[in-house]
Amino acid sequence: MISPTQSNTATPAPNQSSNAAKTTGLASDFETFLKMLTVQARNQDPLKPLDASEYASQLAQFSMVEQQVQTNDLLSTLGQDLGGGNLDKLGKWVGMDVRAPSAFKLAGAPVTLFAKPDAAADKAVMVIRDREGAIIDRVSMSKTDQKLVWSGKGSDGQPFPAGTYSATLESFDGDKLLSQQLAATYNNVVEAQIVDNKVMLTLESGQVVGATAVTGVRA
Known part of the structure; x- marks a missing residue:
C-alpha cells in the first residue's frame, strides 16, 4: 500500500x-x-x-x-x-462617533435623537427614560419629522442630572399605538471587537451594538 x-x-x-x-x-x-x-x-x-x-x-x-x-x-x-488586517479595521472604529439605536449620555448639552414615525401614524411622541427605565419626559413630534433635538431639561426648565438615558418613539393612529422604536443617537466608540464573526462596538453609554446597526459616522 x-x-x-x-x-x-x-x-x-x-x-x-x-x-x-x-x-x-x-x-x-x-x-x-x-x-x-x-x-x-x-x-x-x-x-x-x-x-x-x-x-x-x-x-x-x-x-x-x-x-x-x-x-x-x-x-x-x-x-x-481575524488577524492583523481586521485588527487594523477594528482600530478605526475606536474614537469615532457612530449613530445607532441605543441609550445615550446626557452631559448638560442638547441631544439629537433620530427616529421615523410609522407611515400610518397621525401623531408621534418621543418618550425619554432614565437609566432605571422611568419615564421623565414626553415630547410630541410631527409625523413627518425624522429627528428631534431634546434639550435635556424638564417642563420646569431645570436640566436633568448627567447620566445615561434612552428615547423611544411611539407612533399612534388616534389612541391606538402602532409601533415603538428605540431612537438612534450619536455615541463615541470606546471598544471594537469581533464576536461570532461580527464586529461589535461598545459605546460610551455602555451599550454594545453591531456594526451593521450603524447608520452614520462622524469624527
Whole structure:
C-alpha cells in the first residue's frame, strides 16, 4: 500500500510563516501521493491488476489528504481575516462617533435623537427614560419629522442630572399605538471587537451594538 510521504520541513517561523510552511508541506505530500497513485495505476501488471480493496484504500487516503489541504487553506484564510488586517479595521472604529439605536449620555448639552414615525401614524411622541427605565419626559413630534433635538431639561426648565438615558418613539393612529422604536443617537466608540464573526462596538453609554446597526459616522 502506498502511503503519503511525510514532510521533513524544518521548524517554521511563528504566525503566518508557520501556517504557510505547514500548508506547503502538506500540499507537497498531496502532489507526491497523487503522482505515485497515477504512476501505479498506469504501470500495474495486466495479469495481476491492483486489488480493488487496496485501490479503494489508497483512494480513501488520497481523499483524506485532499481534505486536510483544503482545511489548512481555510484556517489560513480565517487567520488572516481575524488577524492583523481586521485588527487594523477594528482600530478605526475606536474614537469615532457612530449613530445607532441605543441609550445615550446626557452631559448638560442638547441631544439629537433620530427616529421615523410609522407611515400610518397621525401623531408621534418621543418618550425619554432614565437609566432605571422611568419615564421623565414626553415630547410630541410631527409625523413627518425624522429627528428631534431634546434639550435635556424638564417642563420646569431645570436640566436633568448627567447620566445615561434612552428615547423611544411611539407612533399612534388616534389612541391606538402602532409601533415603538428605540431612537438612534450619536455615541463615541470606546471598544471594537469581533464576536461570532461580527464586529461589535461598545459605546460610551455602555451599550454594545453591531456594526451593521450603524447608520452614520462622524469624527
